[in-house]
Amino acid sequence: MSKDMKSAIVLICFSLVLFFFITPKFVDDQGVSGVSPRFFPNFATLILLICSTALLAIDILTARRKSHEALSHKHNDTSSEGVVHPIDYMPLVVAGILLIYFFLFEYIGFLWTTPIVMALLMILLGQRNWKVIVASCLGMTFLFFELFRRGLGLNLL
Amino acid sequence: MHQMIAEIINGFSLMLTVGNMLAVLLGLSFGVVFGAIPGLSATMAIALVMPLTYNMDPIMAFAAFLAAYKAGMYGGSISAILINTPGVPASVVTTFDGYPMAQKGEAPRALDMALWASVLADFFSTLCLIFLAVAIAKIALKFGPPEYASLTVFALLIVSGVSGSSVLKGIITASLGFLMATVGLDPVVATERYTFGMPGLLNGIGLMVMLIGLFAISEILIQAGQRANIKVDGTMARAVKKYSQFKDVIFCLPIIVKSILMGVAIGAMPGIGGTTAAFVSYAEAKRASKHPEEFGKGSLEGVAAAEAGNNATVGGALIPLLALGIPGDVTTAVLLGALMIHGLTPGPTLFTEHSHFVYAIFAALLMSSFLLPVIGKIAIRMFGYITRVPKSVLFPILAVLCTLGVFGFSSSFDDLKIMLFFGVLGYFVRKLDFPLAPLLIGFILEPICETSIRQSLILSDGSFFIFVTRPLSAFFLLLAVAVVLFVAYMKKTQKSSVLLG
Numbered sequence: 001m002s003k004d005m006k007s008a009i010v011l012i013c014f015s016l017v018l019f020f021f022i023t024p025k026f027v028d029d030q031g032v033s034g035v036s037p038r039f040f041p042n043f044a045t046l047i048l049l050i051c052s053t054a055l056l057a058i059d060i061l062t063a064r065r066k067s068h069e070a071l072s073h074k075h076n077d078t079s080s081e082g083v084v085h086p087i088d089y090m091p092l093v094v095a096g097i098l099l100i101y102f103f104l105f106e107y108i109g110f111l112w113t114t115p116i117v118m119a120l121l122m123i124l125l126g127q128r129n130w131k132v133i134v135a136s137c138l139g140m141t142f143l144f145f146e147l148f149r150r151g152l153g154l155n156l157l
Numbered sequence: 158m159h160q161m162i163a164e165i166i167n168g169f170s171l172m173l174t175v176g177n178m179l180a181v182l183l184g185l186s187f188g189v190v191f192g193a194i195p196g197l198s199a200t201m202a203i204a205l206v207m208p209l210t211y212n213m214d215p216i217m218a219f220a221a222f223l224a225a226y227k228a229g230m231y232g233g234s235i236s237a238i239l240i241n242t243p244g245v246p247a248s249v250v251t252t253f254d255g256y257p258m259a260q261k262g263e264a265p266r267a268l269d270m271a272l273w274a275s276v277l278a279d280f281f282s283t284l285c286l287i288f289l290a291v292a293i294a295k296i297a298l299k300f301g302p303p304e305y306a307s308l309t310v311f312a313l314l315i316v317s318g319v320s321g322s323s324v325l326k327g328i329i330t331a332s333l334g335f336l337m338a339t340v341g342l343d344p345v346v347a348t349e350r351y352t353f354g355m356p357g358l359l360n361g362i363g364l365m366v367m368l369i370g371l372f373a374i375s376e377i378l379i380q381a382g383q384r385a386n387i388k389v390d391g392t393m394a395r396a397v398k399k400y401s402q403f404k405d406v407i408f409c410l411p412i413i414v415k416s417i418l419m420g421v422a423i424g425a426m427p428g429i430g431g432t433t434a435a436f437v438s439y440a441e442a443k444r445a446s447k448h449p450e451e452f453g454k455g456s457l458e459g460v461a462a463a464e465a466g467n468n469a470t471v472g473g474a475l476i477p478l479l480a481l482g483i484p485g486d487v488t489t490a491v492l493l494g495a496l497m498i499h500g501l502t503p504g505p506t507l508f509t510e511h512s513h514f515v516y517a518i519f520a521a522l523l524m525s526s527f528l529l530p531v532i533g534k535i536a537i538r539m540f541g542y543i544t545r546v547p548k549s550v551l552f553p554i555l556a557v558l559c560t561l562g563v564f565g566f567s568s569s570f571d572d573l574k575i576m577l578f579f580g581v582l583g584y585f586v587r588k589l590d591f592p593l594a595p596l597l598i599g600f601i602l603e604p605i606c607e608t609s610i611r612q613s614l615i616l617s618d619g620s621f622f623i624f625v626t627r628p629l630s631a632f633f634l635l636l637a638v639a640v641v642l643f644v645a646y647m648k649k650t651q652k653s654s655v656l657l658g
Contacts, residue, residue, distance in 0.1 A: 004590075011329060018336075026350065026351050026352070027339075028350075035345075035619075037346060040339055041339045041350060041351070044335040048336070051332065091378035091379065094378055095584075098556060101560070102560070102570060102573040102577065105564075118553045121552070124381065125552060125553065136550050140554050144557060148561050148565055154561075154568070
């Protein structure tokens with residue numbers, strides 16, 4: 001399944017759920033001059049649905065045409081379309097660490113959590129020099145702490 | 158004319174304070190550094206600095222933002238010439254001749270030419286901005302809600318059409334941006350839309366939260382997937398042959414002037430931007446050159462054309478932003494957000510209600526053109542040090558800076574989670590080859606579009622014919638449809654030719 005096909009299916013499902021379930025429940029339907037508060041959300045959802053369906057249709061047609069061409073030319077190469085690429089989990093791991101960081105920041109405070117999270121991210125991104133990690137994590141944490149505490153009057157403890 | 162000159166002099170008197178000058182210098186430095194490091198951009202620089210300017214005087218804040226915008230565009234040429242990696246997408250054309258020049262030991266000559274072409278382009282495009290924006294704003298004052306509605310639809314469709322590889326994908330991301338902007342209270346009847354019972358969403362999604370998430374956090378996630386380090390070869394920055402900067406500039410002046418004119422015109426059109434301007438200027442310079450065979454092998458004219466073309470779009474892109482309140486690209490969309498955060502409404506009324514601000518930022522733009530050579534020269538020397546900071550150190554620091562930027566702006570922990578949501582959304586949007594610019598522009602233009610359409614419908618007692626019976630409104634709509642169909646046709650033709658080999 002190609003990238004476009006996957007995205008189109010997700011977007012079609014999203015727009016259908018939005019149109020039939022979320023919008024009726026979370027947006028009122030009373031307005032002036034024939035335009036209700038639901039008009040623009042529904043309009044954008046419909047555009048999303050139409051374009052996603054068109055994207056899916058174009059992708060299916062293109063894939064079909066390519067497979068016909070491949071057959072007619074007796075190509076053995078199935079092309080990269082059918083190749084399953086390994087999923088890179090690293091961005092999702094980094095996003096997860098950031099989410100945990102935001103919770104810890106809320107309950108423990110900036111000063112205690114930031115150097116640890118920063119060091120963890122540096123290691124994940126490939127930094128192996130522990131002197132660089134320690135110096136930059138501690139240095140930047142204190143620099144930002146002072147800058148934002150004094151500059152913007154933020155309570156970061 | 159006399160009044161305009163008096164206003165510009167007044168603008169300079171407002172700008173000439175130590176604080177404002179320092180803001181310009183800091184903006185230029187920040188912009189060059191962010192522009193020069195591949196993966197970072199002036200847009201990100203502005204988004205990150207924005208929270209720090211909330212309590213600042215708007216003139217000082219915008220002096221820094223606009224200086225960063227200009228310098229970011231120039232900064233991209235440094236890495237393009239030295240390491241064959243464009244710091245910003247618009248500098249990709251500079252690599253064609255800049256890097257071959259560096260390989261021949263002429264890196265300083267290429268860097269100087271890029272700097273002077275950028276400075277000249279900045280200066281003349283700012284002059285175009287000053288004269289054209291004022292004239293367009295005077296015309297735009299006569300626009301009513303139907304004209305504004307059609308203009309926003311026009312801008313949205315154009316940006317969706319020309320961004321990325323597919324018109325459909327552009328419209329999809331614009332619709333997503335449009336949907337995100339409907340979160341909060343309805344602008345007319347003030348009922349809740351998609352707030353899910355969360356009081357934090359009553360005022361809608363914060364523009365700053367979205368910006369930092371979409372651009373900075375998504376970039377950190379992308380870099381996490383790549384884990385690449387880029388380092389410059391310091392030996393390349395040393396000159397082998399002697400040369401005269403003045404003679405080089407005089408030799409390339411006709412190409413620079415032509416590229417500036419093309420760059421300003423392209424920049425003023427929504428969604429087209431610096432990359433196209435650089436390509437068009439480069440192609441024209443090659444066509445008109447006496448030595449077209451040197452292009453791609455280290456031609457000084459090639460570097461001059463590419464840099465003058467992309468830098469001239471900066472002044473051009475600011476014309477619709479300031480005169481009509483319509484952003485043409487991602488950076489001007491961020492600047493529009495910054496104007497709104499500082500309580501200023503971009504568009505023709507800005508020229509009548511805050512004329513002192515407009516002329517002060519014109520002065521700031523001119524001033525940053527004069528100061529860019531100073532910062533540029535320092536940046537060329539410093540670049541070797543800047544790029545030695547590994548990305549594995551740089552991006553975790555940026556992650557903390559993003560967190561503090563968003564938290565410092567609203568002191569809300571919910572906003573941090575919303576920022577992360579937009580970061581992940583931006584990551585997937587970019588990974589799946591959808592353009593990011595229409596999402597942001599859809600988000601920014603939705604309130605203007607919705608309010609104008611609803612006001613128009615109140616005026617017409619609910620009849621949609623008001624948009625086609627008013628000549629200017631009908632003209633914008635027709636133009637939008639024509640341009641989108643043309644772009645779709647062109648993209649299809651290009652794809653077919655690629656498929657056919």
